[in-house]
Amino acid sequence: MKKILEVRGLTRIHGPGCPLCFENTGAEAETNVCSSCGSVVAARDVSLDLHQGEILGIVGESGSGKSTVVKTLFFDAEPSTGEARFFDGDKQLDLFSLNSARQRWLRNHRFGMVYQNPNLGLNFNVSAGGNIAERLLMSDVANYASIRQRARDLLTRTEVLGERMDESPRRFSGGMQQRVQIAKALATRPPLLLLDEVTTGLDLSVQARILDLILEIQHELNTAMIVVTHDLGVIRLLAGRTLVMKYGQVIESGLTDQVLEDPQHAYTQRLVASAL
């Protein structure tokens, strides 16, 4: 399998930062607020690899920095230090040193993001179909009829009724809004998809169908994904490999079944033992 993404030493600090920040925060210190300068260390020294077609899970409780990782990769947040290389065909792109126009291009063409909150991923002032059209327009498909057809195909693929493509997603249920988000993210057939707590807060049956959909997409399109969640059940179903984060740090990583059945770190052992 080909490597598609390589992240090294990714760090994001909110605040001035000081030389003691790392010492004062992290899993050992049980906080991410630096006691010397008051900065918040959202993520520190995170490294990961992602191969084509692979689903990597990131688990941890709120404040562990798991969302920060995907947000910086999607350019929603800027890292303080660290590198991320994206391997696209025979090109190799150093994500954080690209200018903002190139970063925007990658967001629109090569990456897809599905947020926990559909408000962030969708424009509620345009129709479901329009949301997908927006992304297609940004990526060079310019013919009205073909855009409309493509949007309809994508919504059908994600089981949103074609008849409702002209409605605002505001009127959709939570599960349907997530489906529209997924359809939108997939519009450009991105090789990399980032999923941030996409099933959190949904009914179990709706959650199950979204998870099915994600696996089908992986199978059909060989899309590489990073799935961020606090739900160990989601990780067990989706991810081949998993990182466990706490207070901004990766404290453990491994094959998902190994992390769940033979966790090495005290925190992961507690996490697994308290899962339902």
Next chain:
Amino acid sequence: MKPLLDIDGLSKHFQLHEQQKLIPSCSAVKVSVYPGQLTALTGPTGSGKSSVLKCIFRTYLPTSGRILYRDQEGKVTDLAQASEYRILQLRRRDIGFVTQFLHCLPRKSALDITIEPLLARGVSESEAQSRGRDLLAQLQVPERLWGLPPATFSGGEKQRINLARGLIARPRLLLLDEPTSSLDSGTTESVAELIETIKQEGVGILAIFHHPELVRRLADQTVRLKAPAPVMPEPC
């Protein structure tokens, strides 16, 4: 004949941080598995039989020892040390594991679950389906169940779906953890016949059996495990 799998000095213990305890699971295990042969692991409850299988599949991280696997090209990999990607590749291509319990996606039909490993290896949907149907019939799974999700099946039915999925892609090395524990004598017989068939096809098998008569009938080697010695906490 060179062994497919050569385990030496394998130990596994669990370090429970919360309880500040070291729990020994197996120690100083030495086992070999040859192509086309079955090695049976025996021993009392708690002697670590399942742990050995899980260490080979790397669901457990071995504490010490070597687990040497020889692939089709003759390349030897120490499964205790191999990278996660290498393990995932071997799980996809080479090593099958049939556990006592069926873990699968809810809502998928028994037939779809059975043929998953074939699809993952790039076999076409239609061919996979026909091979899946043949195998389920051979294992005496009633045809009316093939299209249903196994959640509501009986223990024995689930176990046969699990076996079918583990055997369908003919892994080079097959790990079996009590595959017949909840089967009646008729279905146990069909499982035994199937195991004989795949042995003849050259699959190497490491198995734990609930029934001693299956060990006598199917095993070419038997390795008896002893309860592991208590481990001393490492000095701090």
